[in-house]
Amino acid sequence: MMMMIKAMWETAKEITLQRIVMSYQLRSAALLVPNQLDGLYVIVTGSTSGIGYYTARELAFAGARVIMACRRVDEAEKIAESWKEDTDDSKTLHVEVMELDLLSPSSVRQFTAEWDQSGKPLHILINNAGILLLGESRQFTEDGIEKHIQVNHIGTSLLTLLLLPSMLKANSARIVNVNSVGHHWGAVEPKSWKMGAEEERKFSNMMSYGSSKLAQLMFLKALSTKLISMGKTSVLCVAVHPAVRRQNERVLDVGSF
Template structure:
């Protein structure tokens, strides 16, 4: 029986990786500045390494500065590009987001590519940040929403520029957006429900952002990296039962054995950041370097507009930070 399982996993791995999309663009990023959030491991690390190979100035925006610096040193060694720097950013902390954006605006004359990649599968018990936001939503959606808005003027001044929001197939499992209870204060919470909702928000945010950026030279797209063995399910703290812990480990083993590696998982992000084929395309959802269909909820322009308004309130976006109004 074990032999059969191994054979099936190996075959699935071969077929899945064989059909996985790959960025074919050889475009150089010399003279370009790129920001990648959550770049200290997994897909973010692989994405950053590719950008560095293309000659970009790459800013690794990470919560764990020490870990990120080790990654930066490795990328510099492998690529020979010394323009790989680390800046502290915790997307779950709005104060950290504002501090990071302030440093970028003071130190970087241009920002050409913003990759909102950082994400977590939140804890089993609901946790609230110092800003009163549910931790998963804060990390995966609210922090990136605020960061993008704070950098919009610099991105517009640097046009043509691109914004890539890393979502997930998990957004299909968020069947309804509870706009009056985005942080699970008055309804049942689970880490999966929060994660699925946050990934839906990534797609809806991208859709409305693209509308607001029309004619500015800045494009925004969202994407699904696919099934990638990043170990995200093992970071889910405090599983309530041994069965759930076992299932998390089993799922991680399956992804490691049959899914994409991080380099393949990064290909769609890289494609959206550099490819000539997506020049001028905005507000779309991609997988395997191709535009594909998203959930019916994620296609709703009214939901996207309403989410934007709720997000502005929840992150306390100030009038002087609403740069999209001046485009």
């Protein structure tokens, strides 16, 4: 009960603060300027819509070499072409599409193997892709893992660890996880993540989502601590909450990454 009260308080506080800030009508223009990120390699997961879409677009227009890592490859390629058509003849947009399905560990491994073969350093990894299956029954992957946990935590963490060697090649690199104030609704209970496990409480998609975001925060903090202890200070680990938003609503200051 206390956890639920705290979660409700934190969520209400976030929404209220957001509305106060929005009342000042802050500009939604990107903070990045053309050519600011020339030569930097950036991977953005889930970049065909919402936060990922605008993040990938603004980074590309700032000169970064953006890799759109997503399941809907055909759609991503159309989006990339439309961005290139929006530029003038004096500017070349560097956007590449690679298939990635965080529901599938084999897809994650194939993606990172292909990236490793390229031999390129990775300067920024933006783990944006995530799911919240509101109004649906509990769902599992083919490997028997609850879907929120697989996509928002396990798949994302595996991707991050496998790409870490490429990030250590760069002079400076960032791991940016798009998290959520919803982590206040969660609890880390690994025994409930697998198919067939008994639930200690009635299943809730919101709580499962919150648990996946909480687990992801804990993973990122542990990774950051480990990197620092090993003297690998060139990789910065960051978690961001992009604010409570409606579907298809553009996020303020998406260029601040």
